[in-house]
Amino acid sequence: MADAVLEVQSLNVRFTTPDGPVQAVRNLEFRVNPGETLGIVGESGSGKSQTALAIMGLLAANGRADGSARFKGDELIGLSDGDMNRVRGAQISMVFQDPMTSLNPYLTVGNQMRHVLQRHLGLSRGEALRHARTMLEMVRISEAERRLAMYPHELSGGMRQRVMIAMALSCRPGLLIADEPTTALDVTVQAQILKLMRELKSEFNTSILLITHDMGVVAGNADSVLVMRDGECREYGSVDKVFYKPADDYTRALLAAVPRLDEAMPERLATVSAPPTELGAEIAAVEKPRTNHAARQLLTVDGLGVRFRVAQPGLFARAQSLVAVDDVSFELAAGETLGVVGESGCGKSSLARAVLQLIPTASGRVCLLGRDLEQLARRELKNMRRDMQVIFQDPQASLDPRMTVAQIVGEPLNTFRPDLGQPERNERILSVLLRVGLAAEHLNRYPHEFSGGQAQRIGIARALMFDPQLIVCDEPVSALDVSIQAQIINLLMDLQVERGLSLIFIAHDLAVVRHISHRVMVMYLGRAVEVADRQSLYEHPRHPYTLALINAVPIPDPVVERSRQQQPLSGDLPSPLEPPSGCGFRTRCPHAIQRCADERPLLRPVGKSLVACHRAEEIE
């Protein structure tokens, strides 16, 4: 085999913490060959990012690495900072997860790019800027000259990540380390960035170390895969071997826990903690139609609109109004789940808040059990709130850190049942806690003592306190690891069947939404572009945006991924302050015609779906 670009042997990373030493990486071995992409997969805390930082010599002050990491034969571990600075950015460079925080918000794009070039290539200021411009063009950024003078906050998320990549590749490094490069991005943008990275890899002749939690991303982009858990390597081999003949239980469990878009659905998601045998049985379970469509209508949303006022800079500018939700209608039956999907800024969270009457609505009606919530007096609305609860995305942040679990979960009792005595109170609190899978011993602990998944269970327990009819789940699992995601989704589905709950499930992850929803609504720029039952939506997506979304989701199957001839959606979401005329999607739609600019498409039945597209019938 040719000389490895990177060869790692018995790498250990240890941290000294006030609670004693912690070993983050244990005895890791791998190599990256020229032109190869090695994917390192693992959940949070698996040590995958620390591995990258150790190679770059960027561990936190209390961290130490030992063992060996050789870059083209030269040892990196133990290099002085000065020597390491000649390698970093020039020979090995790194792209980080969140391009918003990873770029310096106080410097223009040009200045940030220029520093690197001046340092490593010894270019003059002018030469460096010219080179930076070429790099921006290479990462397919339009109007490169103008972008150089812009600050990161003036660029879209996708464009920021392109800038990061341009910066990382500008000195033609032999190895690019990409640490969750697309995790903070929307699916359609993720598809663009991944495609760009594949293309640039050959143009620049770089090897890539791709660190991710997403099996789908690995399947389509890596040649070899290393699965990590708790700082150790669990499985290492070619991508086909790891996906089709996984030798390790953890790899198998991880693969099974990912909800997939391209397969028949198991009734329940496999969870990693379950023993393998039981797991297999669960996966094998064929989809049973979940029919609890009681006829009773629980929620009716009619022509709902939400506007925000946005102040504008400038001497004579007037505040503009941003339409976050535009004329959205739907109904929800008792025991039904409506999934709401769309990318960031599509208005899905505003919709959730407006339904709950947490923010004022600009138009339309929300009726729960036939009563118009806006017409209700404050007191009545307060009582209605018992029937509609909410679960938020970041479980830790949505729990008061100074309250114990018992206080948090019991809080609604103070408002609605102040008459209850202490024993009765405790009994109620304990019973919901047990139901969501927590134990009596958790009662007096504080939120920070819990993992993300457990914290989300606390949030669910609080929502369940009064046996609500409707729970609005706003990205409830986006912040969680795959295996934990599966547990929470299973819990929600069980609770729904048990109690006849209705759910509005908001997420950006189509696979998760497909798994839990009966019906799905796709949103784009504040409007519903397609509403359909889940089967029709995923099997016959009618709206071009739905189709693009589905195509953008990476599938954890290398062969499927390789054969997918996908052309990712081009461009970015238009500014909601200046939405395009007619169809909001027309700036990115491959099927757009003149009519799309002139006339706004309304939701209308096409086949079994409701679609807002002029050409829905022609497009297959």
Next chain:
Amino acid sequence: MLRFALKRVLGAIPTLLVLIALAFFLIKAAPGGPFDTDRRLPPEIEANLQAAYNLDEPLYRQFGLYLGGLLKGDFGPSFQYRDYTVTELIAAGFPVSLRLGGLAMLLAFVVGVAVGTVAALKQNAFTDHAAMAAAMIGISVPNFVMAPLLVLVFAVTLKWLPAGGLGDWRNFVLPVVALALPQIAYIARLTRGSMIEVLRADFIRTARAQGLPQRAVIIRHALKPALLPVISYLGPATAAIITGSVVIEQIFGVPGLGRFFVQGALNRDYTLVMGVVVFYGVLIVVFNLIVDLVYGWLDPRVQYQ
């Protein structure tokens, strides 16, 4: 941005009005008057004096007359320094005070930022602890204790520097240092805190991953964001320096505005005291505006509204 500045200036007018009114009526409420002396003046002379300065008018009219004068830039005559108007006195005292205050501010900013940055880089090491302990002392020891101590050590015992008065730069050293010390301490603590926070930011990690050496990382990437809290503190710092200078000028015998203010207050020189208060009020408002504009220039994400 123009609109923002305009708005801010207009917004300051009510503040200034309240300030003027408060100062005006508080002074009037204090017992005694400008012409009280050990020997009682004959009543007819006192009445004449009162009339000459409009002091026989009802209070609200006096206030109205005063405001009218202010609009024309006229602070009125001084009661004590009979040959001068208040405007002339301010014109005489302000340059001295400005030199003292400006130098103190400059010293505080430069030294404070430097000490804070070094402490942040040596976080939790000896240098850091020593610097922060010194800063704590600097903040907690008041001016009027620190100044005499400095005089005692450097002027009286070591005889390195003069104890005050006006002369060459050497006369300025002790008052400037005494005035700057608490601000140095405060700015150092502020810088340390924000620098530590900035150094933890993701974009600093990016800069390191690009192979930029420590110095370039600090100067090019970290300094600007770390300075932002310090910049916003410069507004309150001006106010603190002005208040401090009142005491310091008195102790070191520097003939600046602060001294006029104290003399004026002791002699119930209404117009002089009022004049200084109004003048400083305007100065602080203007300086705060400048600080806000500088802040926006440093942080591209700020939008003026």
